[in-house]
Amino acid sequence: MFKIDKKSTECRARAGQLKTATNIIHTPVFMPVGTQGIVKTLTYKDIEYLGYEIILANTYHLYLRPGHELIKRAGGLHNFTGHKKVSYLTDSGGYQVFSLSDLRKITEGGVVFRSHLDGSKHLFTPELVIDIQEALNSDIMMMLDECPPYPATEGYVRESLELTLKWAKRAKAHKQHNHQLLFGIQQGGMYKDFRRRSAEELAALDFDGYAIGGLSVGEPKDLMNSVIDYSTDMLPQDKPRYLMGVGTPLDILNGVEMGVDMFDCVLPTRNARNGSVFTANGILRIKNQRYMEDSRPIDPECDCYVCRTYSRSYIRHLYKANEISALYLLTLHNLYFMKNFMNNMRKAILSDDFLNFKKKFLEKFLNNVNI
Amino acid sequence: MFKIDKKSTECRARAGQLKTATNIIHTPVFMPVGTQGIVKTLTYKDIEYLGYEIILANTYHLYLRPGHELIKRAGGLHNFTGHKKVSYLTDSGGYQVFSLSDLRKITEGGVVFRSHLDGSKHLFTPELVIDIQEALNSDIMMMLDECPPYPATEGYVRESLELTLKWAKRAKAHKQHNHQLLFGIQQGGMYKDFRRRSAEELAALDFDGYAIGGLSVGEPKDLMNSVIDYSTDMLPQDKPRYLMGVGTPLDILNGVEMGVDMFDCVLPTRNARNGSVFTANGILRIKNQRYMEDSRPIDPECDCYVCRTYSRSYIRHLYKANEISALYLLTLHNLYFMKNFMNNMRKAILSDDFLNFKKKFLEKFLNNVNI
Numbered sequence: 160m161f162k163i164d165k166k167s168t169e170c171r172a173r174a175g176q177l178k179t180a181t182n183i184i185h186t187p188v189f190m191p192v193g194t195q196g197i198v199k200t201l202t203y204k205d206i207e208y209l210g211y212e213i214i215l216a217n218t219y220h221l222y223l224r225p226g227h228e229l230i231k232r233a234g235g236l237h238n239f240t241g242h243k244k245v246s247y248l249t250d251s252g253g254y255q256v257f258s259l260s261d262l263r264k265i266t267e268g269g270v271v272f273r274s275h276l277d278g279s280k281h282l283f284t285p286e287l288v289i290d291i292q293e294a295l296n297s298d299i300m301m302m303l304d305e306c307p308p309y310p311a312t313e314g315y316v317r318e319s320l321e322l323t324l325k326w327a328k329r330a331k332a333h334k335q336h337n338h339q340l341l342f343g344i345q346q347g348g349m350y351k352d353f354r355r356r357s358a359e360e361l362a363a364l365d366f367d368g369y370a371i372g373g374l375s376v377g378e379p380k381d382l383m384n385s386v387i388d389y390s391t392d393m394l395p396q397d398k399p400r401y402l403m404g405v406g407t408p409l410d411i412l413n414g415v416e417m418g419v420d421m422f423d424c425v426l427p428t429r430n431a432r433n434g435s436v437f438t439a440n441g442i443l444r445i446k447n448q449r450y451m452e453d454s455r456p457i458d459p460e461c462d463c464y465v466c467r468t469y470s471r472s473y474i475r476h477l478y479k480a481n482e483i484s485a486l487y488l489l490t491l492h493n494l495y496f497m498k499n500f501m502n503n504m505r506k507a508i509l510s511d512d513f514l515n516f517k518k519k520f521l522e523k524f525l526n527n528v529n530i
Numbered sequence: 531m532f533k534i535d536k537k538s539t540e541c542r543a544r545a546g547q548l549k550t551a552t553n554i555i556h557t558p559v560f561m562p563v564g565t566q567g568i569v570k571t572l573t574y575k576d577i578e579y580l581g582y583e584i585i586l587a588n589t590y591h592l593y594l595r596p597g598h599e600l601i602k603r604a605g606g607l608h609n610f611t612g613h614k615k616v617s618y619l620t621d622s623g624g625y626q627v628f629s630l631s632d633l634r635k636i637t638e639g640g641v642v643f644r645s646h647l648d649g650s651k652h653l654f655t656p657e658l659v660i661d662i663q664e665a666l667n668s669d670i671m672m673m674l675d676e677c678p679p680y681p682a683t684e685g686y687v688r689e690s691l692e693l694t695l696k697w698a699k700r701a702k703a704h705k706q707h708n709h710q711l712l713f714g715i716q717q718g719g720m721y722k723d724f725r726r727r728s729a730e731e732l733a734a735l736d737f738d739g740y741a742i743g744g745l746s747v748g749e750p751k752d753l754m755n756s757v758i759d760y761s762t763d764m765l766p767q768d769k770p771r772y773l774m775g776v777g778t779p780l781d782i783l784n785g786v787e788m789g790v791d792m793f794d795c796v797l798p799t800r801n802a803r804n805g806s807v808f809t810a811n812g813i814l815r816i817k818n819q820r821y822m823e824d825s826r827p828i829d830p831e832c833d834c835y836v837c838r839t840y841s842r843s844y845i846r847h848l849y850k851a852n853e854i855s856a857l858y859l860l861t862l863h864n865l866y867f868m869k870n871f872m873n874n875m876r877k878a879i880l881s882d883d884f885l886n887f888k889k890k891f892l893e894k895f896l897n898n899v900n901i
Contacts, residue, residue: 195847200854203839225847229823233843241839452600468574468612472604476566476596483571483854 160340160367161399167513171391171418174508177368177399179298180338181237181246184212186399187415187508189501190248190423191494194220196240198494199428200487203242208464209491209498213246213298215423218291219255223274223281227294235296248423249297251288251344253304254404265305267322285329293336301370302330304344309378316348324360331364340367342401348373349382351389358393368399371419375404384413391418408437408500408524412517415504427497431489434478437496441527443471445489450475463495531711531738532770538884542762542789545879548739548770550617550669551709552608555583557770557791558879560782560872561619562799562865565591567611569865570799571858574613579835580862580869584617584669586794589662590626594645594652598665606667619794620668622659622715624675625775636676638693656697657704664707672741673701675715680747687719695731702735711738713772719744720753722760729764739770742790746775755784762789779808779871779895783888786875798868802860805849808867812898814842816860821846834866 163175175186191198193214198206206214216236221227233239236247253270256263260272262280269284285303292300304323307316323346334341343366347353361369371390374383387402394400401421402414411422427437434445438458443450445457456466457474465474465488477485500520507516534546548555562569564585569577577585587607592598604610607618624641627634631643633651640655656674663671675694678687694717705712714737718724732740742761745754758773765771772792773785782793798808805816809829814821816828827837828845836845836859848856871891878887 195851195853196844197848197853197855200858202835202855202858204835220851224851225822225843229843232823233825233841239841239847240844241841451596452603454604464575470604470610470612472596472600473567473611476610477568480566480591480595482566482568483857484568484573486854487571487573487858 161397163397165509165511167508168511169514170416172415172508172513173418173420174505175399175420177420179213179246179340181298182212182244184246185505186420187411187501187504188213188421189411189427189497190215190421191428191497192217192423192425196221196236196242196247198490199432200483200490201494203240203245205491205494206242206245209494210502211245211494211498213248215248215250216295216297217252217255218249218288218295218301219252219259221249221295222252222291223276227291231294231296235294237296246298247295248299249292249295249301250403251301251303252283252291253288253306256283257306265322267325269303270305285326286333289330289333289335289341293334293339296336297339299340299342299368300334301342302327302344302366304346304372306346306373306376307348309349309376311348313350316346316350316353319348320346320353320357324357327361327364327366331366342366342368342370342399344370344372344403345390345394346373349378349386351386354386354390355393358390362395366398368401368421369394370401370403372403374402375406384417387414387417387419408497409521411500412504412521415508416513416517427493428490431493432486434489436489436493437500437524438530439523440530441524443530445471445475445478445485447475457489457492458496461492461496461499463492465489465492465495532768534768536880536882538879539882540885541787543786543879543884544789544791545876546770546791548791550584550711552617552669553583553615555617556876558782558786558872558875559584559792560798560868561586561792561794562868563588563794563796567592567607567613567618569861570803571854571861572865574611574616576862576865577613577616580865581873582616582865582869584619586619586621587666587668588623588626589620589659589666589672590623590630592620592666593623593662594647598662602665602667606665608667617669618666619670620663620666620672621774622672622674623654623662624659624677627654628677636693638696640674641676656700660701660704660706660712664705664710667707668710670711670713670739671705672713673698673715673737675717675743677717677744677747678719680720680749682719684721687717687721687724690719691717691724691728695728698732698735698737702737713737713739713741713770715741715743715774716761716765717744720749720757722757725757725761726764729761733766737769739772739792740765741772741774743774745773746777755788758785758788758790779868780892782871783875783892786879787884787888798864799861802864803857805860807860807864808895809901810894811901812895814901816842816846816849816856818846828860828863829867832863832867832870834863836860836863836866 264271288303343361450471453471635642659674714732821842824842
């Protein structure tokens, strides 16, 4: 399922291929978020144009509306959406339960919550979350976990980890479909011993991949990086490692350097819709007055359709005039930037030049001048 | 500039070619509305995909924001937008002054109004409206006119027509650029004698084309059709005739039958964003509960990207979930439908089969069953 093409000799970065029921995903990979099965503002031909091999869809949203049973009757997510050749990773829904819904109550059985749509009451159990994702027929499923807040006491994190490990066993035992991959999620807060225990217990269950969970929850960046640093070493070497909800180009470079293979984040798409886009020289905010008559493309170094066709001046005008087309253009550019960034990173790993690539990229990107 | 390829022997329908500074426009033509230079939710590659040769941009909006001087400095509308190979028709701004702005005061000099954006006070004169459109460097410009409401007294319409005719002379006299076409606008309310006088005076000024104005303002359909019926005969035979703000497929068929060459309307795009789309069998409202699990495309007879990729069920889901992608898909389909409709109509005229085409199209379209 997961084949490592190349390991860096300078660091823990690796380039690999993850085979799913749908296609082969080249790692390191960034997965754009497509809550309803499609990245916001885009359609499938854009995903094909951009070359993304996998997108993330949200179990919580699809469960509430239109419902996993409806999607199952439509032949699963690929048939329902018509997006046949791109892999779907579905999350467990746990994160959205905590961020979007009301009245959350966690018991050993699962988590009770109220829908953000109509206030209706629901129970997610480790088993139901597998059932839902099997109905969706996604390519990669995630187990239900509990993510401790930051900061959290050792006692809280210990108890939370025990629960997550029980849920991991139940998820694994409940899985029916062989063609869908199931990833375990490492928890343990900022406690190294708990992270180790979590990694070891999950490895014993032999998941198809392992996510590092419970990060990007408000802890300092250094602490996050130190947890990633030791966690990747604790997780099996021959399976894909997925850092959930991360992140910025800098975070991704750091993650890859430490041996992470997969990332997802709403940042490139949400920021695009807020008028903030990536360029080789840093971040550009299209609303800025100084782009009012700037006839240059968003990123003069970018080959994307948007940069080959549209000026900053016109995109800024469309954005200020609340034209939906502007949100599309900014999203398309940002995801092209991210895909190009990941492609170049993979090439650098294959030619064992990752650290040089990272240095050169960041020198320009963090310098943030002449934009 | 305007060449007639074929006149129907059965009715007044005609197929022609209108040459602009940018390209050749095949008539009869439907022009989608692109207020800010692009059709809402789309980008230029969609216009190319759909095959539209001309789109309408709104002078009023572009004048207020970002301003015609800025667009002039950017090299005109084609350079500002990056849309190099599609013709632009710009309207006079008069209609938006009446529909969007406050404090309108008409004098012989022009019309004073307040911006709907910031309340600032502006004066549109026949000369300024030409200056603005020359700054925009559109392919087809429209003269400023006054459009009487319906109903209006004979006295009101007479006075209004005199004003519009004075403005026509001033517009024509003020035009500087030879490469931009300028269309006159026939007014005269529902009064045949005024319509004749308007047509004759405009013809004497030798415009590049003639619009039929002052319709679709609340009058009964029969009355509208009777005004179109006699007006097309009054207007020069060798110049394009443009029915402004119309309309539905039925209205367009009737207009073409009576000798109209050009149409524009927000209907296919605005209705799409409201979830209402055309099919060969009539109008489909995607919000309808009965499409919840309908795996068919919007229009099984349609070859567009949307119909080849997406189901009613999924588009309905995206629409209900307020996903922007749904607005794009519905808009793209509707404009594909309209372009295909216009292409087929032109083919029918060329093979002198227009009335049969009209009959067959309407039999299915108005039947509205099995959708």
